[in-house]
Amino acid sequence: MASNTALEKTIDKILTQTEKDILSNIQSALTESQQTLDNAVPRLQQEYDKILSDGRKEAEKIEKQIIGSSDLEARNKQLMSLEEAVDKVFTQALEQIANTDRSGNYANLINSLLDESTKILGTTNVSVLTNSKDKDVVQSELSKFPGAELSSETISCLGGVIIKSKDGAMTFDNTIDARIERLKPLIRKDIATKFGVGK
Amino acid sequence: MTVEGGVQYSKIAEIKGPLVIVDDVENAAFDELVEIETKDGERRLGKVLEVGNGKAIVQVFEGTTGLSISGTNAKFVGKVMEMPVSKEVLGRVFDGLGRPKDGLPDPIADKFIDINGEPMNPEQREYPKDFIQTGVSVIDGMITLVRGQKLPIFSGSGMSHNLLAAQIARQASVVGTQDDFAVVFAAIGVQFSEAEYFKRSLEESGALKRSVLFLNLADDPAIERIITPRVALTVAEYLAFDLGMHVLVILTDMTNYAEALREISAAREEVPGRKGYPGYLYTDLSTIYERAGKLNGRKGSVTQVPILSMPSDDITHPIPDLTGYITEGQIVLGRDLFRQGVYPPVNILMSLSRLMKDGIGEGSTREDHGEISNQNYDAYSRAQEVRALAGIVGKAGLTEIDLKYMDVGDVFEKEFLTQATDENRTIDETLSILWKVVSQLPKNELTKVKDKFVDKYYQEK
Numbered sequence: 235m236a237s238n239t240a241l242e243k244t245i246d247k248i249l250t251q252t253e254k255d256i257l258s259n260i261q262s263a264l265t266e267s268q269q270t271l272d273n274a275v276p277r278l279q280q281e282y283d284k285i286l287s288d289g290r291k292e293a294e295k296i297e298k299q300i301i302g303s304s305d306l307e308a309r310n311k312q313l314m315s316l317e318e319a320v321d322k323v324f325t326q327a328l329e330q331i332a333n334t335d336r337s338g339n340y341a342n343l344i345n346s347l348l349d350e351s352t353k354i355l356g357t358t359n360v361s362v363l364t365n366s367k368d369k370d371v372v373q374s375e376l377s378k379f380p381g382a383e384l385s386s387e388t389i390s391c392l393g394g395v396i397i398k399s400k401d402g403a404m405t406f407d408n409t410i411d412a413r414i415e416r417l418k419p420l421i422r423k424d425i426a427t428k429f430g431v432g433k
Numbered sequence: 434m435t436v437e438g439g440v441q442y443s444k445i446a447e448i449k450g451p452l453v454i455v456d457d458v459e460n461a462a463f464d465e466l467v468e469i470e471t472k473d474g475e476r477r478l479g480k481v482l483e484v485g486n487g488k489a490i491v492q493v494f495e496g497t498t499g500l501s502i503s504g505t506n507a508k509f510v511g512k513v514m515e516m517p518v519s520k521e522v523l524g525r526v527f528d529g530l531g532r533p534k535d536g537l538p539d540p541i542a543d544k545f546i547d548i549n550g551e552p553m554n555p556e557q558r559e560y561p562k563d564f565i566q567t568g569v570s571v572i573d574g575m576i577t578l579v580r581g582q583k584l585p586i587f588s589g590s591g592m593s594h595n596l597l598a599a600q601i602a603r604q605a606s607v608v609g610t611q612d613d614f615a616v617v618f619a620a621i622g623v624q625f626s627e628a629e630y631f632k633r634s635l636e637e638s639g640a641l642k643r644s645v646l647f648l649n650l651a652d653d654p655a656i657e658r659i660i661t662p663r664v665a666l667t668v669a670e671y672l673a674f675d676l677g678m679h680v681l682v683i684l685t686d687m688t689n690y691a692e693a694l695r696e697i698s699a700a701r702e703e704v705p706g707r708k709g710y711p712g713y714l715y716t717d718l719s720t721i722y723e724r725a726g727k728l729n730g731r732k733g734s735v736t737q738v739p740i741l742s743m744p745s746d747d748i749t750h751p752i753p754d755l756t757g758y759i760t761e762g763q764i765v766l767g768r769d770l771f772r773q774g775v776y777p778p779v780n781i782l783m784s785l786s787r788l789m790k791d792g793i794g795e796g797s798t799r800e801d802h803g804e805i806s807n808q809n810y811d812a813y814s815r816a817q818e819v820r821a822l823a824g825i826v827g828k829a830g831l832t833e834i835d836l837k838y839m840d841v842g843d844v845f846e847k848e849f850l851t852q853a854t855d856e857n858r859t860i861d862e863t864l865s866i867l868w869k870v871v872s873q874l875p876k877n878e879l880t881k882v883k884d885k886f887v888d889k890y891y892q893e894k
Contacts, residue, residue: 291857295638302639306524310537313521317538354440356459403457405441405506419517419542426541 320425331410332392336371344368344395345375351397351408352379361385363396441470441508446488448497448505450700451656453479455507458489464549466514467491472504478530479507480514482701492697494530496654513549516664517542518671523615524642526632529649529657531664543675548663550670550724559727562791564798565681565736568604568857569597571779571850574867575806576764579792580607580679580734581727585687587753588766589746595627596854597766597777598685598740602631603638604857605681609797612732613678616640619647619665621658622689645672651689658693666724666735673733680733682725685740691718691752707751715755722759748783762786775851782814798860801886805867808881809845812871816842840873868892 334340352358359381364372366388372395376382382397389396394409414421444456453469467479469491479493491507493500516531519540526535531548533539561581567573578584588594602616618635620628628648635641645668649661662684669680684690691710698711706712725737739760743753746768757763767780793802819838823831831839849866852858858866871879872892879887 295855295857298639299637300639302642303636305642306636309524313537316541403442403444405443406439407441419539419545422539423541423543431541 316426316429316431319429320422323425324421328392328414334393336367340393341371341375343393344371345378347394347408348372348375348379348382348397351395351406352382354406355397355399355404357399358382359400360397361400363387363389363398365389365391365393368393368395439465439509439511441506443506445502445505445507448500448502451493451497451654451697452482452700453491453493453497453500453505453507455489455491457487458484458509459487461489461509464513466510466512468508468510469493469500470506470508471500475499478514481509482697490701492656492659494654494657494660496656498654513547514660515545516548516667517545518668518675519543520672520676522645522668523672524644526646526648527664529621529647529653529661529664531647531660531668534648544671546667546671548660548667549720550663550667553723553726553728557728557730559729560791561727561734561736561788562797563610563734564608564792564860565679566604566606566608566860567601568606568859569600569777570852570858570863570866571777571781572601572764573798573858573860574802574849574863575781575809576762576779576784576786577789577793577798577802578736578738578786579788580736581725582762582786582788582792583722583725583737583739583760584762584764584786585753585756585760586738586740586764586766587748587756588740588742589768589771590742590744592742592766592768592771593776593778594740594742594766595623595630595685598683598738599631599634600777600854601681601738602644602683603634603640607679608860613676614643615669615672615678615680616644617647617665617669617672617680617682618644619649619661619682619684621649621661621684621686622651622653622655622693623648623686624651655689655693655696658690659697662687662690662721666721669735670724673735674728674731677732680735682735682737683740684721684737687718687721687739687741687756688744688752690721691741710751714751715758718755719759722756761788770846770850773846775846776854777850777852779850781810781850782817799864801882801890802860802864804882804886805864805871805890808871808879809849809867811881812838812841812874812878813845816845834875834878837874837878841870844873845870864890 348362352360358379361383362372362376363385369384369388373384376384391409391411394413396405396407396409398405442455442458445453446456447454461481461484463481463484465481467481469477469479477493477495479491481489482492483490517540519542521540525533525537525540528534559581561579563580565578565580567578572578586594586597602618605616607614618631620631628650632646635644635646647661647665649657665682665684669682672678673680691714694714694717695710698705699709703711706714722737722739725735727734739756741752741756743750762785765780765783766778770778770780790803794800816838819831819835820842822835823839849870868890869892876887876891
């Protein structure tokens with residue numbers, strides 16, 4: 235019986251000790267977990283902040299993309315409509331010019347075109363080309379430019395003249411078409427301004 | 434722009450390379466614009482290079498392929514080449530000669546400006562000292578770009594300079610001001626795929642709205658490349674000095690420009706200089722680079738980032754060499770870093786922004802910027818020495834502090850240098866990473882920064 239009591243005491247002792255160890259281990263595990271948890275909080279906060287900031291950046295980027303492309307699309311459509319309107323104005327203006335009455339001041343215009351052209355080429359010894367409508371007016375003005383001859387060949391243009399040196403080496407295009415073409419960018423701007431663009 | 438046109442001459446004496454020599458010409462002017470009309474009625478543009486003895490030498494921008502002596506006419510337009518400009522050019526895409534390439538009509542011009550520009554009066558120049566944020570850490574942190582500066586990128590064949598150029602174009606901004614910012618991007622002799630990448634990249638990021646693109650493709654005539662940077666800079670000057678915007682001009686690749694110049698020089702039978710480039714290469718490059726700057730009393734600025742690929746990665750090649758004399762520093766891309774997969778592969782030890790010191794610090798970026806940048810430069814330089822030493826004696830032979838410097842090198846390349854192509858870092862983020870890099874070292878190693886900054890920004894492990 236005595237040995238049984240001793241055995242029981244030993245077992246009790248072991249059990250108590252084990253219980254103590256387990257409790258201590260649990261306690262230290264709890265402390266450790268608490269510590270890990272405490273350490274993780276700022277890290278988590280940082281991660282959280284980073285995710286939020288990345289998300290914000292991404293959202294801003296997408297916002298910029300959407301706004302940028304819609305703005306451009308709208309602007310491009312506006313440009314196309316404006317160009318269409320400018321073209322319409324041009325077409326109508328050209329039609330009016332083509333149907334201009336050849337009497338009256340028109341002869342003065344032809345005279346100044348011939349004068350300008352011969353001065354640029356540096357000679358009046360030239361061959362002059364014009365369209366069939368202007369032939370008579372040009373012919374009557376040529377008497378003021380000694381050496382100038384009207385070519386039998388006609389050209390297709392709204393009006394005005396092309397003059398060529400007799401050897402064919404130099405040509406000066408002073409047709410109304412060429413003058414309009416040279417001034418087209420400025421005329422387009424004027425028309426656009428009338429539509430309220432670029433004021 | 435005048436109503437008077439020019440005289441058309443039909444006596445073509447010779448066609449030589451990109452040049453057409455016209456006979457019996459009177460009253461032509463140097464640099465005058467010339468319209469070359471082919472037998473089939475096709476029109477090409479050119480300009481007068483030389484006049485005298487009744488002859489005019491005309492450089493044809495769109496090449497002389499298909500031209501013949503008979504049937505070709507040269508019309509001297511009576512004006513120099515002009516670029517129509519207005520605010521409407523923003524968001525547009527043009528070719529290398531400034532003609533619309535986006536299917537839209539010509540912009541309604543506010544002004545027509547001579548593409549050769551007017552030289553800036555040196556006395557009127559204002560010293561550049563305002564920071565431009567590119568969002569690329571290595572540039573913002575260590576090779577800072579300032580408004581009005583000209584800072585080239587020296588790259589090599591096949592390296593990621595185009596990615597970097599597009600990233601800068603997308604992300605660049607001026608901080609701390611409400612002033613308008615614009616990017617003028619001139620691609621000179623680039624491949625079609627690269628041009629598409631630049632265009633798409635700006636479109637998709639929404640940055641095209643504030644950009645103007647000039648695209649001269651590799652298959653466009655080489656001679657057009659002479660004009661591309663000039664039309665781009667003309668637009669930039671208008672946006673900057675007429676509209677008061679801060680304009681960043683990116684020119685890529687200037688090597689293609691110099692090669693076009695060499696082609697013309699060879700056709701004119703001029704005495705070649707180094708590597709066949711003309712003797713006036715320096716002067717010619719300066720007419721482009723010196724168009725960057727700020728003017729007293731004017732609100733805007735023109736900042737230039739020309740990009741050039743160094744043939745055989747040779748920094749002594751005439752193009753980078755002469756560019757370096759004119760510009761205010763350089764950003765050098767390193768082949769080793771590129772091979773390691775580092776993007777952007779900037780070799781900071783060979784790079785420098787001469788105007789950085791005036792554009793950073795309190796009031797511009799942050800009080801510690803200059804010192805932390807110097808500390809990183811110093812630490813990375815030491816890291817390179819330690820790496821070389823480790824290659825000989827092995828890691829085991831290194832001291833504890835040497836090993837820490839090796840860590841600095843690694844963190845510098847992996848966290849500071851390496852950046853995603855769509856990652857836009859603020860200057861604060863950049864400076865924070867610079868502190869993280871040097872925080873691999875004990876505090877007593879940080880000899881380039883004041884103690885108060887160490888106390889404030891050092892990142893304890």
